[in-house]
Amino acid sequence: MANTKIEWTESTWNPVTGCTKISAGCANCYAERMARRLQAMGQANYVNGFQVTLHPHVLENPLKWKKPQVIFVNSMSDLFHEDIPLDYIREVFNVMYHANWHTFQVLTKRSRRLAELAPLLNWPDNVWMGVTVENADCAYRIDDLRNVPSAVRFLSMEPLLSSVGNMNLDNINWVIVGGESGPGARPIEKEWVYDIKQQCTEAAVPFFFKQWGGVNKKKTGRKLNGQVYDEMPLITSSAFV
Secondary structure (H helix, E strand, C coil), X not given: CEECCCCCCCEEECCEEECCCCCHHHCCCHHHHHHHHHHHCXXXXXXXXCXXXXXXXXXXXXXXXXXXXXXXECCCECCCCCCCCHHHHHHHHHHHHHCXXXXXXXXXXXXXXXXXXXXXXXXXXXXXXXXXXXXHHHCHHHHHHHCCCCCEEEEEECCCCCCCCCCCCCCCCEEEEECCECCCCXXXXXXXXHHHHHHHHHHCCCEEEEECCECCHHHHCCEECCEECECCCCCCCCXXX
């Protein structure tokens, strides 16, 4: 179990590392920078740098963690990357099923493969499924997510790179918004954030504002109109509520 500074989760678990760029949000990928650093340090799991690499030796780790945790799955990869076999994805889901005292958060940019494989997977109630929506061009991912039989379906709108326009939030249970941070961070506009917040309010969807971002994210903070928004989804045993 790796502790994390990501505001909306508690720990990370990486049965896969590595990825490839697929859309605008990938341009300044933090995971790629970190993987290169870990490779240079000689970390065994990153001998391949940021190439997609399966790590079956860590598959059962969550079963050993007895304290209940909210766990971000594959913070250093994308579980629905086309180079990850369906059988291995099933193994990951099997571990999540048996480690039922944890809550697992899975996030993908590859929503079309998610939609294709979702009927072939066992979805326990402790798995939350999300897609990244960084701009209007990626809004189709919301529709791909909508019918996935996950107990919680969420949007990670980070790095938010443009207005996304009007969204259909039917069957969406949570929205996270954040600006890009780190070297080369692209700007986020307040109007984009306010618009998403208003849409969430009207649809009664919990809203979590992660950060304004920028080169110094501590300085810019995470307050919106002087308030910290860290709403979390209502957890139920039904995928559709």
